[in-house]
Amino acid sequence: MLHRRELLKQSGLVIPLWLAGGLIPGRNAFAADSPDMIVHGRVPHNSETRLNRLIESWITPNDLFYVRSHAPVPQIDASQFRLTVEGEVKKPLSISLAELREGFAQRSVVATLTCAGNRRNEHSAVKEVSGVQWQAGAIGNAKWSGVTLADVLNKAGLKEGAKHVWFEGLDQIERSGGVIPFGASIPLEKAMSEHGAMPGTLVATGMNGQPLPPDHGFPVRTVVPGFIGARSVKWLGKIIVSDRPSPNHYVATAYRLVEESTPESWAAASILYDYPLNSVTCLPSQGAQLKPGPVTVAGFALAPANAGQTVRRVEVSADGGQTWSHAEFSSPAIPFCWRLWSVKIGIDRGTTELVVRATDSSGEVQAEKVPWNLKGYMFNAWHHTKVSVS
Numbered sequence: 607m608l609h610r611r612e613l614l615k616q617s618g619l620v621i622p623l624w625l626a627g628g629l630i631p632g633r634n635a636f637a638a639d640s641p642d643m644i645v646h647g648r649v650p651h652n653s654e655t656r657l658n659r660l661i662e663s664w665i666t667p668n669d670l671f672y673v674r675s676h677a678p679v680p681q682i683d684a685s686q687f688r689l690t691v692e693g694e695v696k697k698p699l700s701i702s703l704a705e706l707r708e709g710f711a712q713r714s715v716v717a718t719l720t721c722a723g724n725r726r727n728e729h730s731a732v733k734e735v736s737g738v739q740w741q742a743g744a745i746g747n748a749k750w751s752g753v754t755l756a757d758v759l760n761k762a763g764l765k766e767g768a769k770h771v772w773f774e775g776l777d778q779i780e781r782s783g784g785v786i787p788f789g790a791s792i793p794l795e796k797a798m799s800e801h802g803a804m805p806g807t808l809v810a811t812g813m814n815g816q817p818l819p820p821d822h823g824f825p826v827r828t829v830v831p832g833f834i835g836a837r838s839v840k841w842l843g844k845i846i847v848s849d850r851p852s853p854n855h856y857v858a859t860a861y862r863l864v865e866e867s868t869p870e871s872w873a874a875a876s877i878l879y880d881y882p883l884n885s886v887t888c889l890p891s892q893g894a895q896l897k898p899g900p901v902t903v904a905g906f907a908l909a910p911a912n913a914g915q916t917v918r919r920v921e922v923s924a925d926g927g928q929t930w931s932h933a934e935f936s937s938p939a940i941p942f943c944w945r946l947w948s949v950k951i952g953i954d955r956g957t958t959e960l961v962v963r964a965t966d967s968s969g970e971v972q973a974e975k976v977p978w979n980l981k982g983y984m985f986n987a988w989h990h991t992k993v994s995v996s
């Protein structure tokens with residue numbers, strides 16, 4: 607069967623997806639209607655990629671890329687748009703899109719973005735967690751282009767007290783009667799860092815050679831390689847340099863690992879920045895009916911990269927973790943990027959599940975189990991795929 611995109615192409619009906627999506631506020635018409643996505647909500651739009659489609663390519667196409675939004679897509683007039691830079695800077699800035707394109711060196715970075723809540727349904731299986739019940743498809747790998755946050759901050763000039771950089775979105779999130787923007791902050795060192803040829807943080811205007819689609823932050827977002835998706839703020843309107851982390855809800859009282867919701871436990875838990883080591887089997891699918899004999903198992907793995915780590919090893923077990931087979935990689939070991947892997951493994955009528963775990967280049971191995979937390983973040987225990995063999 608032809609994929610819908612191919613059909614559109616062949617019928618000559620080529621509508622740029624970011625344009626088509628932009629016609630309907632709050633909704634990317636294509637992605638939300640795609641059979642390749644599991645849609646958790648339309649407005650705000652939350653959808654994840656079906657695992658069989660997710661690993662078809664190392665770069666995730668824009669229309670297959672998961673969407674996690676806390677509010678409808680804000681309507682932004684690109685010709686009037688200004689990104690402001692303020693706080694602990696010598697010269698506050700107000701930057702137009704043209705200035706972003708022409709006044710700074712254009713850079714790009716391939717980086718995997720993943721939601722801290724990816725695999726939340728596995729926390730929920732232990733004890734119900736509220737929030738979007740992500741399976742394992744809230745992840746994708748894209749080539750982001752734009753300018754470095756370091757260049758923007760250097761243009762503004764940092765003052766002595768600069769230690770954290772806050773990001774504020776132009777979206778409007780309703781929370782307990784009030785309306786707040788989505789916010790994040792990152793330590794200044796991450797903002798100013800370079801990892802080889804990779805900028806530590808990007809103020810991005812492009813995704814895989816296209817303008818950012820509305821669902822992914824048009825016209826400007828941050829991309830913070832190695833950090834949980836929540837730090838990559840879409841529809842970026844404001845950058846504030848400060849001596850402390852942002853007081854925004856999504857930094858101050860969300861995205862922390864707590865067991866109960868008390869002011870003390872939120873305050874005691876640290877701010878989540880780096881995503882954890884993870885691996886997931888995408889094929890065969892959950893519940894697949896298989897024949898005895900060799901089966902090809904395939905998926906993705908991702909390593910934290912704060913010290914340059916990459917995925918070193920992926921192992922799959924068909925006997926609950928007693929014996930493991932090493933997977934082969936179809937993509938190189940690049941910091942901040944996932945690796946796709948596959949392995950042929952023998953199964954028989956006694957096989958009930960396939961288990962996968964990864965090891966990173968620092969020797970860290972994924973744990974068999976991980977502690978539960980109230981918001982269901984950072985699930986990264988061994989991934990299990992139930993199968994029936996007959």
Ligand SMILES: Nc1nc2c(c(=O)[nH]1)N[C@H]1C(S)=C(S)[C@@H](COP(=O)(O)O)O[C@H]1N2
Pocket residue numbers: 671672673674675676677719720721722774775776777788821822823834835836837838839840841842
């Ligand atoms: N302004 C804004 N930025 C945001 C969000 C949001 O709701 N509003 N969601 C965050 C979360 S939780 C994630 S995981 C990523 C998802 O990015 P994507 O939708 O492009 O995949 O965006 C982040 N940036």
Ligand SMILES: [Mo]
Pocket residue numbers: 674720721722723835836
């Ligand atoms: Mo997220």
